[in-house]
Amino acid sequence: MTTELLSLAKYLASSRAEFALSEMNQYLSRKYEEKELFEILKPHFYDLDLFCDAGYKCTKLVKRPLPSDENVVRELEALFKNPQLPARVEKLINSYIERSCGKDWHTGERGLLIRENIVKQKEEYWKGTGSSQYPKIRIISYLLYHFPVYFCSFQYMLLELFRGGLLTNKMSILDAGAGPGTITLSTLDFIQELQEIYSWNKIDVKLNIRIDSIERAPENIDCYKELTSLYLSGLTQENTNITINEPVHSSIEAAPALPDVDLMVFSNVLAEMNAPPSHRADVVEMAASGSKNPTMVIIEPADLDNSKALRVTQHALVKKGFAVYSPCSFIWGLECSGENCWSFQELGNIRAPDFMEKIANTGEFYRYINTDMKFSFVISRKDGLVKHKYLAKGKFMRLSNLKKHIEKRVNITVSVMSGNLGDERTFVYKICDGTSSVPCYAVLPAYHISDNNSMLFEAGYGGIVEIYGTLVRENKALSSYNLLVMRNTMVRAAE
Ligand SMILES: C[S@@+](CC[C@H](N)C(=O)[O-])C[C@H]1O[C@@H](n2cnc3c(N)ncnc32)[C@H](O)[C@@H]1O
Numbered sequence: 490m491t492t493e494l495l496s497l498a499k500y501l502a503s504s505r506a507e508f509a510l511s512e513m514n515q516y517l518s519r520k521y522e523e524k525e526l527f528e529i530l531k532p533h534f535y536d537l538d539l540f541c542d543a544g545y546k547c548t549k550l551v552k553r554p555l556p557s558d559e560n561v562v563r564e565l566e567a568l569f570k571n572p573q574l575p576a577r578v579e580k581l582i583n584s585y586i587e588r589s590c591g592k593d594w595h596t597g598e599r600g601l602l603i604r605e606n607i608v609k610q611k612e613e614y615w616k617g618t619g620s621s622q623y624p625k626i627r628i629i630s631y632l633l634y635h636f637p638v639y640f641c642s643f644q645y646m647l648l649e650l651f652r653g654g655l656l657t658n659k660m661s662i663l664d665a666g667a668g669p670g671t672i673t674l675s676t677l678d679f680i681q682e683l684q685e686i687y688s689w690n691k692i693d694v695k696l697n698i699r700i701d702s703i704e705r706a707p708e709n710i711d712c713y714k715e716l717t718s719l720y721l722s723g724l725t726q727e728n729t730n731i732t733i734n735e736p737v738h739s740s741i742e743a744a745p746a747l748p749d750v751d752l753m754v755f756s757n758v759l760a761e762m763n764a765p766p767s768h769r770a771d772v773v774e775m776a777a778s779g780s781k782n783p784t785m786v787i788i789e790p791a792d793l794d795n796s797k798a799l800r801v802t803q804h805a806l807v808k809k810g811f812a813v814y815s816p817c818s819f820i821w822g823l824e825c826s827g828e829n830c831w832s833f834q835e836l837g838n839i840r841a842p843d844f845m846e847k848i849a850n851t852g853e854f855y856r857y858i859n860t861d862m863k864f865s866f867v868i869s870r871k872d873g874l875v876k877h878k879y880l881a882k883g884k885f886m887r888l889s890n891l892k893k894h895i896e897k898r899v900n901i902t903v904s905v906m907s908g909n910l911g912d913e914r915t916f917v918y919k920i921c922d923g924t925s926s927v928p929c930y931a932v933l934p935a936y937h938i939s940d941n942n943s944m945l946f947e948a949g950y951g952g953i954v955e956i957y958g959t960l961v962r963e964n965k966a967l968s969s970y971n972l973l974v975m976r977n978t979m980v981r982a983a984e
Contacts, residue, residue: 491529493517495537498530502537502549510545534730538659540695541730548695554654555683556692564686565648572641572862573840575678581720582632583844585712589629595847603848606630607857628669628712633848634859635757636671639788641839642862643675643756646786649815650752650868651683653876655784659697660751663783665741665776666758667702670713673733674720676700684728696729702736703744710736742772746779753777756788759802766798770805773869777811782872784814791833791863800830803867814868815876816951817923818904821887822880825923832919834950835908836862877904879953879983881922889924891970894961901972902955902983903931905948918945920972928969931956937976944980953983 497516501508510526521529523545534541541547574582590599607630650656664672680698687694700717704710717733724731737744741758753776759769777783785806789799804827807813816834819825838860841849849857868876879902886899903920911917916933933945948954957979959972974980 494521494526494529495533498533498537498539498547502539502547505549507546507548510541510547531730532732535659535661535697535699535732538697539730540697540728542695543727550659550695550697552657552659555651555656555658555696556687556694557651557654558690558692560690561683561686561692562648562652564690565651565683568682568686569641569644569648571840572644572837574637574640574842575682577723578640578674578678578720579842579844581674581716581723582636582842585716586629586632586844589625594629595844595850600848602626603629603633604851604857607634607848610634625708628708632669633845634857636669637842637845638839638859638862639671639756639864640675640678642836642864643672643754643788644679645834645836645862646788646866646868647676647679650784650786653814655752655814655868657751658694661699661747661749662701663747663750663753663776664700664702665753665755666761667704667713667736668709668757670702670716672754672756673700673702673713673717677717677720677724677731680729680731681724687728694728697731698729699732699734701734701747701750703739703741704736705738705740707738710738741776744776746776748779750777750780750783752786753780753783754786754788756786757790759787760789760795760798766801767805769798769802770809773802773806774809774811777871782870785811785869786866787869788864788866791835791865793831796831796833796865797829799865799867800827800832803827803869806867806869811869811871812873812875814870814874816866816868816904816906817921818875818877818879818951818953819923820879820881820902820904820953821922821924823923825921826926828926829928830921830926831928832906832921833863833865838862876951877953877984885955887924888920888922888927888929888970891925891927891929891961892963895963896961898958898960899972900955900957901959902953903929904951904953905931905945906951908950916945928967930969930971931959931974932962932971933974937974937978939976941976942974942978942980944982945974948982955979955981955983957981 510523514520538550539547606626610630789795841860881902885902903922905918906921907919909916914935918931920929920931959978962971
């Protein structure tokens with residue numbers, strides 16, 4: 490019977506822009522309640538290109554970028570100004586911890602064990618290994634320590650994708666190495682917020698989202714299923730159909746490529762693979778092989794080793810023909826080597842959720858508080874799309890030529906590839922134009938700040954600036970170049 494219903498739904502979806510599920514009864518040998526039809530067809534709405542609302546009215550969806558009017562972007566930005574776990578997510582995690590470890594989880598022996606595990610997990614984590622004798626405690630530690638910043642950071646990544654028109658009204662998402670569901674939950678919550686903003690702004694957007702995941706640890710799959718289904722059950726989904734498929738229990742390397750994925754996220758997972766960084770690109774390529782033009786997001790920790798490894802993976806992807814959408818721009822049209830590149834985004838601190846404060850409530854508070862949003866990422870595309878199309882023309886010096894111009898003033902055009910690495914007296918930004926693997930920094934002493942050069946502060950991570958009349962200095966001790974920005978050095982936004 491489902492086959493008959495499906496072909497009828499397919500027919501109606503292809504012949505009308507809108508129809509009511511009750512209309513199906515005109516063509517069927519027996520009568521169905523609308524609710525019954527809704528439940529039978531629900532798992533198929535995505536493949537049928539349909540959005541069906543709670544009143545059982547179905548609308549044909551044509552895949553297009555989500556409207557990103559200025560107002561909407563501004564309201565989303567305002568929402569993330571004071572980053573924190575939304576109350577509903579904090580409550581969800583808190584009750585999961587209480588269900589797993591009891592109401593007094595943060596005290597006595599249990600609290601000690603969790604604290605010990607947080608410290609151990611941090612050590613393993615930075616080394617890129619991941620095993621524990623206590624898988625359940627391991628998840629609890631992860632939720633307490635890592636989950637909140639990763640959840641909030643990913644919402645900024647979604648904002649970046651949204652601004653660039655890379656999120657669509659019909660979207661299939663793959664959460665690879667899903668863990669307890671950080672990325673899935675962060676996405677669900679972003680969509681919920683976005684729909685609320687659309688609704689205040691009287692913008693009617695119907696969404697159909699399908700989320701798949703791959704995860705090798707069974708206990709993480711259990712946690713993922715519990716958290717995502719509880720989150721969904723508490724959600725009002727007026728204008729959104731969401732399907733979360735059963736997680737695929739497998740390593741990403743062995744899982745068959747899913748067809749037609751729009752957004753693939755590898756968040757804090759590639760570094761856990763045994764494969765060397767350049768070979769990790771093979772895994773990403775394989776995962777993307779079933780999809781026409783997926784947006785691939787890879788996120789890794791900001792520490793030196795993991796961050797540098799990500800750029801090597803990124804370079805291997807570029808060699809395979811994938812484009813870097815952001816944060817890097819190949820300003821001179823040359824691929825950089827990806828070597829010796831330590832660059833990460835810094836977004837400030839989130840408010841520590843109550844559960845984090847509870848576990849940190851010891852003499853060594855700092856060991857258990859993790860609120861700093863700092864991470865390395867790359868967004869990549871098959872179709873060559875890049876965030877900044879800007880290409881340098883002749884009047885600028887390539888950073889690879891600086892050696893011949895020490896103590897001279899030059900004009901350069903570069904991407905700003907860090908936040909302020911200095912302090913309030915001397916501002917230091919990593920800069921790159923894709924031509925040199927020697928680290929280069931724009932250095933602006935506070936007493937030289939002027940209207941001519943203040944654009945350096947506004948460029949933002951990955952933003953491109955043209956810098957006129959900067960003094961080249963070699964830092965022999967650190968094998969790097971400092972480009973001194975002085976009062977009369979001009980810094981302009983390039984576009
Ligand atoms: C650090 S957690 C990241 C979880 C989540 N993506 C996040 O950002 O919070 C890494 C997760 O990837 C899983 N994992 C590691 N290597 C994997 C692989 N080769 N295939 C599938 N899952 C993997 C681990 O079991 C763990 O759940």
